[in-house]
Amino acid sequence: MIENDKTPWDINCRCVSKRYGSVQALSSVSFSVRKGELFGLIGPDGAGKTTLFRILSTLMLADEGSAEVNGLHVVKDYVEIRKRIGYMPGRFSLYQDLSVEENLNFFAALFATTVEENYDLIRDIYVQIEPFRKRRAGKLSGGMKQKLALCCALIHRPVVLLLDEPTTGVDVVSRREFWDMLKRLKEQNISILVSTPYMDEARLCDRIALMQSGRILSVETPQHIIEKYSDKLYALRTADMARLICDVQQMDCVESCFAFGEYLHLTFSDDDQAACLVLLDYLKKKGHQDVVCHPIVPSIEDCFIKLMR
Amino acid sequence: MRVILFLLRKEFVQIFRNRMFLPMIFAMPLVQLLVLPLAANYEMKNIVAVVVDHDRSMVSQQLVEKIAASGYFRIHAYPTSFDEAFSLIEGDRGDLILEIPKDFESRLIERGGSSVFIAVNAINGIKASLGGAYLRQILTSFSSELRERQMPVAAFPPLPLIRLKTSVRFNPIMSYRHFMVPGFLVLLVTIISTYMCGLHAVKEKENGSIEQINVSPVKKYQFILGKLIPFWILGVVVFSLGLFVVARWVYGILPVGSLLLLYAYLLLYLVAMLGLGLLVSTYCHTQQQVMFTMFFFMMIFILMSGLFTPIESMPRWAYLIACCSPITYFTEVARMVILKGSDFSHLHIHIGMMSFFALLFNSWAVINYKKTL
Structure with missing residues (x-):
């Protein structure tokens, strides 16, 4: 999986395995994400994508193998990693009873920053939900919720963005808008690891890893994967x-x-x-x-x- | 410190935004404090007596009138036979039977003594023993009255008699409410703080927001303090409302002892009980689980806390369990300080035990609250 490329990696997974009781969630998963790359994890439900995200975001310990995020070890340097990553779990997990504005200010404060300081980074996304800034997060539509979650994940200017199924349950138009935003974030040199069960989103990534049953089947650019398809x-x-x-x-x-x-x-x-x-x-x-x-x-x-x- | 302030602000916004929360926090303790002490009363009234009067004489008539006038009894029926009376007891329409024999009056006059028969339904032990005791008291005083009437005092030298002079300390009018109100205050503060803290903490798990907190640089102790402090404050507010509004204006109870001491102990107690709430929440994943687990602990802690029955009269093993309940100590302290005016020197054990509980529950909760879930 190691490619002959001088670019340093922002995410580096080596033989990561995780087991829940009798279920092998991840078996010896290895892959790397370049700096500033938009990397997609594609696979059906239960492929182990969320487990992988939880290990990378220092929420869970791997049974075997090691992983680095932005050059930092996920176990040893977890405190530092938490300052540098933006994590958006698959399930909406902001405070439903706080307003859009309050959520954003709260997460900015937790990272010892302010919304104003990093407004340029989230402006494109935030303008879309700004009309509802007084509304409680729980009362937003699915697409709006995801945009707010993305804003909250970005508010401390992370170097690496981990997005776990950000478009699941979101309408087609919002999905397209969401991916447009990811492209703009990529231009800001933020490395993005995103998972999705939707195959049509795969071709929007720089490279994709196809996952199934806790294994990575292949890591390629979308173009390459299609070219490698040998049959007619x-x-x-x-x-x-x-x-x-x-x-x-x-x-x-x-x-x-x-x-x-x-x-x-x-x-x-x-x-x-x-x-x-x-x-x-x-x-x-x-x-x-x-x-x-x-x-x-x-x-x-x-x-x-x-x-x- | 700055982070804790932001966490606190968030917690308070959430607490005050919850429409159910505020009424529950304030109305529940106040209403309960108004209702419970008035309803929970160990003085027995309205014991239903069934009188079988075979004599139907002046004296038996006077005895029955005296019983009815005592205020403890309600004479329900005057059946003609014991069997008839017993069927009333069986039908749960009577608590005790008083049977007056046929020659009651004549024996009293001719032989200077007679007997009556009392049968008590002891399904409710308290009712039975108290009812029997009241009836015996009435009979005793009735017989001494009879004796005084029959034998003019001047004719005989006074009988040797020991008179009892009782001085009731700390609760001079022996009001049951004075005894119960401080206990209920403790109970209400406990329920509000512990339940709410546990529920509020586990809500973060239930809606997943704990993940967002966990991937942030917020530290364990900061998160836990953010959960403790709001309910610590609310606990003090609820207690003060109960003490200064309800206890004072409704029941006329003014704390005899030092308020400073009472509040210092309250703060310590709240730290311990909030720690218990957090501890439960670290083991649970949903609010429902917290409710059930808490209910289990609270039932035991409350019923064995000496609030309703004195822990000294429990069997040894139960006494030991009661000694492991923080509620026991605060119930005692509240009564000692409010009613008796105990000072710091009387509360060494209570303070020691509560500090131990506070340390135990909180450090256990901190250890069990894993950031890497």
Whole structure:
């Protein structure tokens, strides 16, 4: 996983493992985040993303392995790390009974700073929630809550930002806005580690780590991951999708087949062209109508599903 | 120090913003202090007596009238047989039976003595023993009255008699309320401070905000002080309201002893009990768990604190448990200082024990409150 790059790392995980009773939450996870990088952890629920965040934010001790944040050891230098990181847990965890303004002022005070001092950093985000600054945090909408949480995590000008599923449960527009903000923060040279279960957000990261069952499957730039997808991928649809899946799965030449929105994504085990023709012929015999089939460029999700197999 | 101030400001904003909190903190102790001492009373009134009068004479009539006039008894019925009376007791419509024999008056006059029969329903032990005792007292005084009437004083030399002169100290009118009010004050302060502190602390866990605090440079002791101090202050306010408003104006109780000593002990006591609240909250994850755990401790602590029954009359093992309850000590101190005017030199053990509790609960809570969860 160590790459030949002179850039110092802001997050460095080496063989981190964590077990809860009989559940292995993390097994020997290693990865590194460059300074000023927007790094994504992509994986389904239960992949171990939150555990990893809790270890990096010094809230939990790893069973094995070691981790460094901004060059500081998460166990030995936890006091110093807490001053330098901004952590946003997956669950909204600000004070619901305090107003937007009060929350922000409170967290600024805890870090011995003021909102005014770091206003430039949060201005872009804060202006969006400023009209509601007197409203209690518990009464904000989901997207607003996340923006406020991001402001609170940024108010002490952290060097590293740890965001645990910041867009889960947030509407599409707010999600896009949120990622735009992350890009602007990256320009301020803040290193960001962000996790998400949404594959479409993955391509917005500089690099992503695909996680599953406590393991990292691969760490690549989104572009690389797609390029490394070796098989040819086809999209297929007909008038009767429910029957189509059953029929396609019975074909020997089909290696994998998943429903993706209104299409099925297919790969074939051998000669693509020939296999494709065989399939179309077979579907016609089965009485499928409006058959559409064409090769497509794989998405991150396709890559992830392939890696998971 | 600056951080603690910010934490305190946040806690107070949260406390005062909670619509249920303030009424509960102030109305509950005041209302309870108004209701409980008036209701909780060991003096027995309205004991239901069933009189079986086989004699139906002047004297038996006078005896029954005297019993009814005592104020302790209510004569419910005059059945004609004991069995009939007993069925009333069985139906829970009577507490005791007084049976007057047929030749009651004539025996008294002819033989100078007679007997009556008392049967007491002892399901409620206190009611039974007190009712029996009251009735015996009335019978004794009735018989001496009878004797004086029958034998003119001048005719005989006075009988040798020991007269009792009792001086009741510290509670001259033997008011049960004087005894109970200081105890209830302690109880209310305890419930308010300990419960609220525990609940308020665990709320941070429940809504996850403790994570945000934990990743900040706030130190353990700062966070814990931020939780303790607001309820420390509120505890003192509630106690003062109870003492100066309700106890003084409603019950007319003025502390005899030093207020300084009383408040110094209150502060020490609050540190101990708030520590207990925090300790419970470090083991719990939700407010519901805190409620249950606290309820368990409070029931034992309160019932065994000597508030209702004297701890000296408990069995040895129970006495030892009572000695491990902080409430026991403050209940004693409150009564000693408020009613008796005890000073510092009488309270060495109480102060020592409470300091021990304060140290134990708080250091345990600090150790158990892990920043790395």
